[in-house]
Amino acid sequence: MHKQSFTACSIQKALDKVRLSLGTDAVILSTETHRELSSENVLQRMVTVQACRPEVQQLNKQDTAESHSPSFETMEQLTAAKSYIEQLYQQEQQTLESQHQQHLNDRRECPENFAPEGVVESLMNSGMSLQQVRILLRAIPEGVPEKQVPTAIENQLKQLITSTTLDFTATGRSRTKPLIVVFAGRSGAGKSTLVTKLATQCELREELPVAVIEFTGPNRQQHFWVHLQMQSLGIRTAQVANATELQESLRQFSDCAAVLIDTPAISANPQQTALINAVIHDIHADHCILTHDVHTRPQTTIALAKGLSKNCPLMLALTKTDQEKSLGHLVSLFQQIQIPVTLLSHSPALADGFTHVSKPVHTRLIQRVMGLKPTSQDTIEQEIECNIEANKNHVQDSFTLNFNPM
Secondary structure (H helix, E strand, C coil), X not given: CCCEEEEECCHHHHHHHHHHHHCCCCEEEEEEEEEEECCCCCEEEEEEEEEECHHHHHHHHHHHHHHHCCCHHHHHHHHHHHHHHHHHHHHHHHHHHHHXXXXXXXXXXXXXXXXXXXXXXXXXXCCCCHHHHHHHHHCCCCCCCHHHHHHHHHHHHHHHCXXXXXXXXXXXXXXXXXXXXXXXXXXXXXXXXXHHHHHHHHHHHCCCCEEEEEECCCCCCCCHHXXXXXXXXXXXXXXXXXXXXXXXXXXXXXXXXXXXXXXXXXXXXXXXXXXXXXXXXXXXXXXXXEEEECCCCCHHHHHHHHHCCCCCCEEEEEECHHHCCCCHHHHHHHCCCCCCEEEEECCCECCCCEEECCHHHHHHHHHHHHCCCCCCCXXXXXXXXXXXXXXXXHCCCCCECCCCCC
């Protein structure tokens, strides 16, 4: 670096010399104050300024930077350190990924170990198997908060156990011909009892003209108690054994809003199922309602549901729900048949012994299946305040069935 020194009796004069010699862009490197003898041999204060041209200073900076740049050996050390850090990072990421995958595998294998406290116990106490509980838990997306797990399970069950509302009153009044509904079910499932309840409500409470036809089949398996009960209530009835008699009775009841057809109890026997299908086909039934007793095994109902005609909308009526506090065991039924629930039969009372499955009733049914909320022997519609009270004055609640429901 080419330095130049400029001395004067004051700093200002020294700077003037710098600017005069090096220009206004000169770079001041240092200043120094000292005393020296004048020409008269007198000590006086002097100022020396060292300066250089700007381009010289820039070159000096570059030289300085180069003198401080790391050596080749230092660069190698830095590269090795960086590579080591990246390797540690990759190992850490692999470990985290492995742990996450193991966590997912554990959740898939035994999701009950990761469920909120009390959920698994409640579901299994309701009647579900461990395998069914696992299926429900595995379907819950990862990251769902614990408080929302019951809601997630409820939504799954609502998709599994669907519902539909068949309003006999509204539908019957809006039609120009009778609403024809066929009832089918195994022996003891409460089919004939449910027909009697529906007819009672339509005729006496809703003042909707309705008729009941008992199709006995070739074996003429008659339920005399159905006729006696209907006759005592002033409801029109008929007993038929074949398709010809059935068609004739339908013509006689053409002025009714609805005709309910009670069929013989059937099993999984294909011949018996074929008989019901023939009835449905011959009379062009609007709906077929299959009854299922909730405290019986589902195999027969599953077989019947798969065997009944697909040309007629099939619905399910759950009977004797008052005899089961928990309904989780119904999951196995609906895992194999996709039939909407339309009616719940829960009491021997004719007037209020069943409930149409509206949205609130459906929600309460799902909650009973889950077992996550305490239930009592009270009926479902009492728990959710269904619209029974509005019509109670129409019929005395003294009507009860004093016989074993079929």
